[in-house]
Amino acid sequence: MKNYNIAVIPGDGTGPEVIGEGLKVLQAAAKKFGFTVTPNHFPFGGKRYLETGKLVDEADEAELRKNDAIYLGAIGLNANDAKQVPPGILEKNILLKLRFDFDQYINLRPVKLFPGVESPIKNVTPEIMDYVVVRENTGGVYTGMGGNMMKDTPQEVSSQEWIYTRFQVDRCLRYAFELAKKRHTAEAPFRGLSAEAKAAGKTARLTLCGKTNVLTNVFGLWERAAKEMAKQYPTVELNYRHVDAICLLMVQDPGQFDVIVTDNMFGDIITDLGAATQGGLGVAAGGNLNPEGISMYEPIGGTAPDWTGKNGINPIAAIAAAALMISNLGETEAGAAIEKAIAQVTPMMKTQLAGQMGYTTTEIGDLVVSKL
Numbered sequence: 001m002k003n004y005n006i007a008v009i010p011g012d013g014t015g016p017e018v019i020g021e022g023l024k025v026l027q028a029a030a031k032k033f034g035f036t037v038t039p040n041h042f043p044f045g046g047k048r049y050l051e052t053g054k055l056v057d058e059a060d061e062a063e064l065r066k067n068d069a070i071y072l073g074a075i076g077l078n079a080n081d082a083k084q085v086p087p088g089i090l091e092k093n094i095l096l097k098l099r100f101d102f103d104q105y106i107n108l109r110p111v112k113l114f115p116g117v118e119s120p121i122k123n124v125t126p127e128i129m130d131y132v133v134v135r136e137n138t139g140g141v142y143t144g145m146g147g148n149m150m151k152d153t154p155q156e157v158s159s160q161e162w163i164y165t166r167f168q169v170d171r172c173l174r175y176a177f178e179l180a181k182k183r184h185t186a187e188a189p190f191r192g193l194s195a196e197a198k199a200a201g202k203t204a205r206l207t208l209c210g211k212t213n214v215l216t217n218v219f220g221l222w223e224r225a226a227k228e229m230a231k232q233y234p235t236v237e238l239n240y241r242h243v244d245a246i247c248l249l250m251v252q253d254p255g256q257f258d259v260i261v262t263d264n265m266f267g268d269i270i271t272d273l274g275a276a277t278q279g280g281l282g283v284a285a286g287g288n289l290n291p292e293g294i295s296m297y298e299p300i301g302g303t304a305p306d307w308t309g310k311n312g313i314n315p316i317a318a319i320a321a322a323a324l325m326i327s328n329l330g331e332t333e334a335g336a337a338i339e340k341a342i343a344q345v346t347p348m349m350k351t352q353l354a355g356q357m358g359y360t361t362t363e364i365g366d367l368v369v370s371k372l
């Protein structure tokens, strides 16, 4: 029987609670679909940092590398403890470090409205809101290039450089074009395409999100590279939107999106907006992918310290992240079954908000298992 070794980083706050439900569902799916999952726990997080000063080092990464994937809860401290740690320490030395060191160059964030989930957008349905954001995940302004000069003087100079190589842009675009191509068939093309586009043989739409009117250097590169690559994907309609317009359209007309591809910083921002439109952080899942290596899956939400230990946090995002993980590991049937089970449970929930779901965290996990 095939076994998958999963490095589990429950993290801080409610991370362990939601990851517990994700693992519960994963184990049930494994049993049903004939494979096994071996979780290997890693204690990384803010709590361990405060206690021991340890973040993530090379030896930790060597242990992580023995696994097929990484399953992450959330990392961060409650407001009181956070006073002792300057912002950026945990982010840069745990989450971003893993993204960079494992070269997880894609951040895949589906914006999918599950049945029964209330969106702040009126009249939106699961059929209309079902797109994916492909966020470049290791470049751009996240690389840390730049610095400060004459710090803490009135003349202080600071810079933070927005850097992309052609290589980084191309591999991200490649992933996005391939994904767009795979999401639809000629028989069932993306419903947002015009009749003319369909007649011309298009089946999918890829929207490049940039800022070519201001950040002309970087997004000029993205646009040129995308146009060039589009020639290899005759079934994918490539279009372009500025990031500010994307924010407007994600609210006013989410049905026009199929796959959005964008840079690291813009991707960070628009996926929080996407999460809000799909019902909040309780349901939004994502994957930091190295398509050739070890990927890391996580609920997009944070540690929700106020809810820690109350059995009231929403585990749906963590369960959806587990579904994405197992699908990408090759168990696509199991992944699809978990997604279907989630879609049967969300209509039973009162809301997707912590403490107002009509069920406890563990009950939601049990319900998803019962629908598998």
Ligand code: IPM
Pocket: 091, 095, 096, 268
């Ligand atoms: C995210 C988060 C991270 C990011 C932070 C915690 C460094 O906001 O995963 O979207 O900016 O990428």
Ligand code: MN
Pocket: 268, 269, 272
């Ligand atoms: Mn973010």
